[in-house]
Amino acid sequence: MSRNALLVIDVQNDFCPGGALAVDDGDAVVPVINGLVGQYEHVILTQDWHPAGHSSFASSHPGRAPFEDIEMPYGPQRLWPDHCVQGTTGAAFHPDLEWTKAELVIRKGFRTDIDSYSAFFENDHETPTGLTGYLRERGITDLTLVGLATDFCVAFSALDAVKQGFKAEVLLEGCRGIDIAGSMDDMLGRMRDTGVVLK
Ligand code: VGL
Ligand code: ZN
Numbered sequence: 186m187s188r189n190a191l192l193v194i195d196v197q198n199d200f201c202p203g204g205a206l207a208v209d210d211g212d213a214v215v216p217v218i219n220g221l222v223g224q225y226e227h228v229i230l231t232q233d234w235h236p237a238g239h240s241s242f243a244s245s246h247p248g249r250a251p252f253e254d255i256e257m258p259y260g261p262q263r264l265w266p267d268h269c270v271q272g273t274t275g276a277a278f279h280p281d282l283e284w285t286k287a288e289l290v291i292r293k294g295f296r297t298d299i300d301s302y303s304a305f306f307e308n309d310h311e312t313p314t315g316l317t318g319y320l321r322e323r324g325i326t327d328l329t330l331v332g333l334a335t336d337f338c339v340a341f342s343a344l345d346a347v348k349q350g351f352k353a354e355v356l357l358e359g360c361r362g363i364d365i366a367g368s369m370d371d372m373l374g375r376m377r378d379t380g381v382v383l384k
Contacts, residue, residue, distance in 0.1 A: 186226070186324065187225070187226035187227060188324060188325055188326045188327055189225060189226070189227070189325070189326075189327045189328070189329065190225060190226075190227035190228065190229050190320070190325045190327070190328055190329070191218075191221055191222065191224075191225040191227070191228045191229070191328075191329050191331070192229050192230075192231070192304060192328045192329065192330045192331075192332075192342065192346075193218055193228065193229070193230045193231070193282075193284075193287070193331055193332050194231050194304065194330060194331070194332030194333060194338045194339045194342055195231055195232065195233045195269075195332050195333045195334070195338050196214060196215065196218065196230075196278055196279050196282050196332050196333060197232060197233060197269055197275065197276055197277060197278055197279065197333075198274055198275050198276070198277055198278075198279060198280075199233075199268040199269050199275035199276065200233075200268075200269075200333040200334060201279055201333075204268070204275055205266050205267060205268040205269075205275050206265055206266050206268040206269075206363075208333050208334045208361045208362065208363055209361060210361050211333050211334075211361050212279060212281075213361060214331060214332060214333065214359050214360060214361055215279050215281050215282050216281075217331065217356075217358050217359040218282065218283070218331050218332070218359050219281070219282070219283040221329070221331065221356070221359065222283045222286055225329070227288055227323075227325060228284075228286050228287045228288060229287060229288060229289045229290075229291065229316075230278070230284055230287045230289070230290045230291070231290070231291045231292075231293060231304045231332070231338065231342070232269075232276065232278070232290055232291070232292045232293070233268070233269035233276070233293060233294050233338070234269060234271050234276060234292035234293060234294055234295050235268070235269050235270055235271065235276075235294045235295065236270070236271055236295065236297050237267075237270050237271075238297065239267075239270075239294065239297055239300070240257065240262070240297055240298050240299070240300065241262060241263075241264065241265050241294070241300040242264065242265060242266070242267045242268075243264040243265065243266065244266075244267055246264060249264055250264070251264055251265055251266045252264065252265070252365055257298075257299070257308075259299060259307075259308055259309035259310075260308070260309075262300055262308065263365075269294070271295070289319060291304050291314055291315070291316050293307070293314055294307075296312075299312065301314065302337050302338045302340075302341040302342070303338070303341035303342045303344070303345045304316050304338070304342040304345070304346075305317055305342065305345035305346065305348075305349055306345055317349045320351065325351075326351060326352060327351065327352040327353075327354075328343075328346050328351050328352065328353050328354070329354050329355075329356060330342060330343050330346070330353060330354070330355045330356070330360075331355070331356050331359030331360055332359070332360060333360070333361055334360075334361065334362050334363045335355075335357070335360040335361060335362035335363075335369065335372070335373075336362040336363055336364060336368040336369045336371070336372040336373075337362075337363060337368070337372075339355060339360050340355075340372035340373075340375065340376055343355050343376055343379075343381040344375060344376060344379050344381065346381075347379050347380050347381055348379075352382075353380075353381045353382070354381065354382035354383070354384055355376065355381055355382070355383050355384065356384050357383060357384065358384075
């Protein structure tokens, strides 16, 4: 059995052109990822999955605008436009994404009071999603990450993967970023410093 898995982060309509939190050129990752799926025995997807009125939505904080920062009990939190609301088309995977082979879909961000960028931990960096246990039980040790957005959910997932003792590589051709306030350079640097292999 292969010890490698392809971890596909948040390739959902709301992060693609026309979506509520569109990443520039976000849909360009779809053909790249579809080309990779056949090369991995294990494919795991994440899906950003917020209840309406989620605390990461600017609309939940009167007087606040998207992309501002607020202080939450667990630390600073960036505010976003409403996106990836559970059950909506915006939360669905991009229609061309080859997802049928996926063995697991990890949904995250489903608790109203806390956001979750990483596939492993929510933004308090201590509430687990269960992914570590799943990978350990299945003997998966090496992860290749692709998806959206490079500087948020992909980066935090890759950093946590290394912290949890997995080997992590990010294939940048299969990723696109949001890049606000230098977040792209910042997170690429943090990934490099932590031992994430950037390809
Ligand atoms: C993401 C912002 C808010 C992501 C999710 O998938 O990178 N970014 N929710
Ligand atoms: Zn989100």
